[in-house]
Amino acid sequence: MAHIRLSNVSVEFPVYKLGDRRASGGGQRKKFASGGQIFRGKASRVMVRALEDVNLEIAENERVGLLGLNGAGKTTLLRTVAGLRPAARGVVDTQGGVQALFNIHAGLDGGRTGYENIFYMGMLRGLSKKQTEDIIPDIEEFTELGEYLNMPVSTYSQGMQVRLGFALVTAINPEILLLDEAIGTGDAVFIQKVRARFQKLMNTASIVLIASHSLDVLRSTCNRLLWLDRGRVKIDDTTDNVLKAYMEALLNPDA
């Protein structure tokens, strides 16, 4: 059974370069504020606490959305669940194959051709040569890169790289699907295809965790929302309840 469990998870970033101008935004603590808490850690090093004491349990069949202002910790939470960001404190426990649909360029090797990248991805994900060959027609059809799949990826335009990167990370249906906003790059035809592919993956995944600023996307995708505020979980409830509270706070930010 797939699950995601976070117990008292905090994630912190050291800040290596600091300006000396102070923000003059007023000292009053507003209901809405951007970014994690800034504090001084060991040896007075300036740190940002992107997540603070997060407790979370997600079970099979849940579609969970993350919402919150810029810097609230949504991306950090996704990256922590994906194993890309270590927790400073607490325990992250994920059960099930995880696929993160962000950072899709990360897996591409510019020195290899498109086809070589496909086989490399298959090897990394434990597929046999035959299993990889079986998914090639789908990748060819989805990317529409034709002869370019025989060319090194370094010769691709940015949009062509997105096509291949996206095809690779979505080639196998994962149990746990992590999404960070929409993937913006691409022409209109590609964006339509991306939507269809997202939908297919979302329908087959056991767990979907998605960060978005689009309340419409969250409403139509999720049955549960986590409102993050400066790295803390402010409300964890049904989509309707959280959206209602969030809208009220947006309309009345100083309350």
Ligand SMILES: Nc1ncnc2c1ncn2[C@@H]1O[C@H](COP(=O)(O)OP(=O)(O)OP(=O)(O)O)[C@@H](O)[C@H]1O
């Ligand atoms: N590499 C980093 N170094 C230092 N601080 C970081 C780093 N990455 C994120 N942060 C800080 O962590 C906090 C949370 O950032 P995160 O990207 O998780 O927020 P977010 O909710 O996804 O924001 P947005 O909606 O703007 O994408 C912010 O205060 C940000 O400044």
